[in-house]
Structures are given as structure tokens and as C-alpha cells.
Amino acid sequence: PIPANFHEIYEAVKESRSRTPAPVDTVGCAILPVTLSKEYNYKLSPQNYRFQTMISLMLSAQTKDEINYYAMNNITKYLVNEKNSPDGITIESMIDLDESKLDELIFKVGFHKRKASFIKKTCEIVRDKFGSEIPKNITDITSLPGIGPKMGYLLLQSAWGIIDGIGVDVHVHRLANQWNWVKSKNPEGTREQLESWLPKNLWTEFNPNLVGFGQTICGSRGKKCNLC
Ligand code: SF4
Known part of the structure; x- marks a missing residue:
């Protein structure tokens, strides 16, 4: 099932992403x-x-x-x-x-x-x-x-x-665990758990949304909670 806090947090992430340009938007791989x-x-x-x-x-x-x-x-x-x-x-x-x-x-x-x-x-x-x-x-x-x-x-x-799977990098892995959307020690496990409940129409945008949020607001060090 979709975690209870998913929609609220994901909407906030998207809202933040629309205000804050991130490296992934111009120099991300794609x-x-x-x-x-x-x-x-x-x-x-x-x-x-x-x-x-x-x-x-x-x-x-x-x-x-x-x-x-x-x-x-x-x-x-x-x-x-x-x-x-x-x-x-x-x-x-x-x-x-x-x-x-x-x-x-x-x-x-x-x-x-x-x-x-x-x-x-x-x-x-x-x-x-x-x-x-x-x-x-x-x-x-x-x-x-x-x-x-x-x-x-x-x-x-x-x-x-x-769209055959969700791309899980360090940011996606860290944030999905931080928000208790998954419980996994490695990115592969995170991907499998996310794929079990995340609606398929979100699979593509999910990675750049979370990566950009991790790059600009909620990194592994230096979280900007005041902007969040
Ligand atoms: S920046 Fe702070 S408030 Fe925002 S998601 Fe990260 S830890 Fe939570």
C-alpha cells in the first residue's frame, strides 16, 4: 500500500522543486x-x-x-x-x-x-x-x-x-528511507520496495524530483529545513 505520508510529502517536494532549480535539471544525465x-x-x-x-x-x-x-x-x-x-x-x-x-x-x-x-x-x-x-x-x-x-x-x-523500473541513486535511496517509504539498506532493495506500491505513472518523474530535492534542500549533510 502507498505509505500514509506519501502524497503530502511528495506534493511538498514537487512544490519545492518548482521553486528551486537543481543541477539535475540542466546537467543531469538525461x-x-x-x-x-x-x-x-x-x-x-x-x-x-x-x-x-x-x-x-x-x-x-x-x-x-x-x-x-x-x-x-x-x-x-x-x-x-x-x-x-x-x-x-x-x-x-x-x-x-x-x-x-x-x-x-x-x-x-x-x-x-x-x-x-x-x-x-x-x-x-x-x-x-x-x-x-x-x-x-x-x-x-x-x-x-x-x-x-x-x-x-x-x-x-x-x-x-x-519505463521498466525506478532509478534509485543515493538521494532517492536516502530520502525514501528517511520518510519511511521503504526500509532498505541498499538501493536495489529500495527500488524493489518502491516499485511494489508507487503508481507507475510517477516512475519517470520520481527520480529527478527526489534527486533535485536532495541536491538543493535535503542533502545527506546540511539540510535546509528552514526552506522546506
Ligand atoms: S530539509 Fe529538513 S524538513 Fe525538509 S525533508 Fe529534509 S529533514 Fe525534513
Whole structure:
């Protein structure tokens, strides 16, 4: 059943989100490709949007949206200016990019060395096994190196509009437990419990709403209860 306090709190979160812009709104993984295409003035094809969203999600684990933006921007700047790739991050330009150079460009993100290696492997698999397209189901998506269920469900949603699960990151996990909507020690458990009662029409907006609220008002440290 839906927790008794859900509607009241969720409405308050949405209200707060409508007043306070959050990093997730401009540099969150699903919007970052659009932000970059405007900055570098290229036309973002749907296929490239999907691909860039995947790269951005792969960089995002344990990394703040702002740092993720910095890394994505660094790669794009390098590819556009030094590698003659006017569309920035594409599957071809990423396959051509040296792993050590990639690692250097993303050095500010957490676990950058591992992520650079995963990204290089994943790009080749996407090209060779999936015809350079992001797979359309969670099994194939999570077969890619460096992509787990949390990322996979978010990617399915942003890339293909397929809502198969709720994306649970540190903010969603922390807040859902804080408000007693779930009782779970790990994000996977939180996702399963949320999916058992959260109405499906809220599954897509739920993640950015809670992430933005966690980023601006109710973080793990420094809660702004006076603004809440
Ligand atoms: S900011 Fe304070 S009042 Fe608001 S949800 Fe977080 S802990 Fe509660």
C-alpha cells in the first residue's frame, strides 16, 4: 500500500522543486547531451542523444552532476577541437579515443580509471553486437560492462521512453528511507520496495524530483529545513 505520508510529502517536494532549480535539471544525465549540443552548436540526433546519455550515466556513478558535466564537457571540447568531431561525443569518436586520454579527460570523476576502461569496452560491444544502438531491454543493457540495474533502468527511460523500473541513486535511496517509504539498506532493495506500491505513472518523474530535492534542500549533510 502507498505509505500514509506519501502524497503530502511528495506534493511538498514537487512544490519545492518548482521553486528551486537543481543541477539535475540542466546537467543531469538525461539533459546533459542537450545542454552540450547547445553549447557546442551541433544538431543532436536521437541516436547520438541516446549514446551520449549512456556515456554520461556511466560517468555519473558516485559523482556529482556538476563534476559529471565537467567531464562530459572536457571530452566534448577535446573531440570537437582536437579530433575534428563536430558532433562531439559519438560512438565513432569514442572508439577512436585512447583509453589513457579518456582517463585524463575524466580525471575528476570517481573511479575514472575503471570507468574509462568500461566505456571503451562498452562502446565496442555496442558497435559490434548492437549495431551502434543502445539496446532496448534491460538484460542486454546490463550485459554491458559498467552498467548495473540502476543505470540501466534510467537509460531505458531516457533513451527509449521504456519505463521498466525506478532509478534509485543515493538521494532517492536516502530520502525514501528517511520518510519511511521503504526500509532498505541498499538501493536495489529500495527500488524493489518502491516499485511494489508507487503508481507507475510517477516512475519517470520520481527520480529527478527526489534527486533535485536532495541536491538543493535535503542533502545527506546540511539540510535546509528552514526552506522546506
Ligand atoms: S530539509 Fe529538513 S524538513 Fe525538509 S525533508 Fe529534509 S529533514 Fe525534513
